Amino acid sequence: MLDLSSSLFLIHIPKTGGSSIEVAHGFTPNTKVPNRTHVLLRHQNARELFSYLEKNRINQKITVFSIIRNAYDRIKSTYRHHLKSLDESGLGDQAQDYSFDQYVDTIRRFHESEGVSVHKERVFRDEWPKFPAANFRHIQTLNWWLEGLADECIFLNFESLERDYNSKISSQSGVKSIPRHNVTPKKYSSVSCEYGEETANIISDIFGDEIIRFNMEKRAKVGDALRGGISRRCRVAVNSLLRKGYAT
Incomplete structure (x- = not known):
């Protein structure tokens, strides 16, 4: 999971293009950002997100999104x-x-x-x-990643990642471009x-x-x-x- 802002969270399922989202938001695995634990929260599932929100007493409305790739x-x-x-x-x-x-x-x-x-x-x-x-x-299966959150999660397609991001998330994040990153x-x-x-x-x-x-x-x-x-x-x-x- 990546905390992109105080109210925008990415459930980063491995090998779905999430690294490109992170880089677009200015994060890399070595980025040092005060009061952010994004490095420790990468690849965390919904249950771990709920635990993080509770531990950090985050009570405001949040937006959670994830990227879906053909299994x-x-x-x-x-x-x-x-x-x-x-x-x-x-x-x-x-x-x-x-x-x-x-x-x-x-x-x-x-x-x-x-x-x-x-x-x-x-x-x-x-x-x-x-x-x-x-x-x-x-x-792990998608159910493991999103258990308890599936109805509230915004889904982006890996095959059309930048287009989906721009239409569903960009207005909240302010990010307009998603560069390809971490290509095999x-x-x-x-x-x-x-x-x-x-x-x-x-x-x-x-x-x-x-x-x-x-x-x-x-x-x-x-x-x-x-x-x-x-x-x-x-x-x-x-x-x-x-x-x-x-x-x-």
């Missing part, structure tokens, strides 16, 4: 980012054969509590204890991440409610894997969410 594309981006992070931490050699299919399976195992553990927000597979297989926050280096952006039927179904099962709510299925570039639609288990889960009023 299939976002997971690809988190995988490439994870490879970059492993290299930067000196663990790239140990994970050099860690494939995208294995990464998606790590996501499945994390959400099903199967053969993984979490230490300092890094997910470890039991059979590979020497390097983290995923970042805890990078593989070509070494990692060129890494192949292709969905097969099994991996596509894993993503549709886990992220099914946001795929349905934001019409991501039609915009996903996953080839033949999704021509038959999302999995039956996903549809059952989404229908349950619809009945409860969590998805529209």
Whole structure:
């Protein structure tokens, strides 16, 4: 979460373009701003936002917004980012054969509590204890990020970020331009991440409610894997969410 002003907050879901918003507002990870804890609040979810507001006794009306990115594309981006992070931490050699299919399976195992553990927000597979297989926050669902806030949150689309920002947020923030920032280096952006039927179904099962709510299925570039639609288990889960009023 980034406190952009006393009443404007960004729930920064990883790999959705939030860094560009931060830079547009004059923040970088090393920016020193009195009475701001924006560095510590990056990538915080709605529950953590509520805790922050309570702790700091912020009672005035606030505006909260977040950026939505196609779940299939976002997971690809988190995988490439994870490879970059492993290299930067000196663990790239140990994970050099860690494939995208294995990464998606790590996501499945994390959400099903199967053969993984979490230490300092890094997910470890039991059979590979020497390097983290995923970042805890990078593989969470939209419901995890926005639980308790979904109806009050303004959504911007990653694919049309600057246009959406200008039409929905700019009048309050005073910021008119959103530069691209933190673009993945070509070494990692060129890494192949292709969905097969099994991996596509894993993503549709886990992220099914946001795929349905934001019409991501039609915009996903996953080839033949999704021509038959999302999995039956996903549809059952989404229908349950619809009945409860969590998805529209």
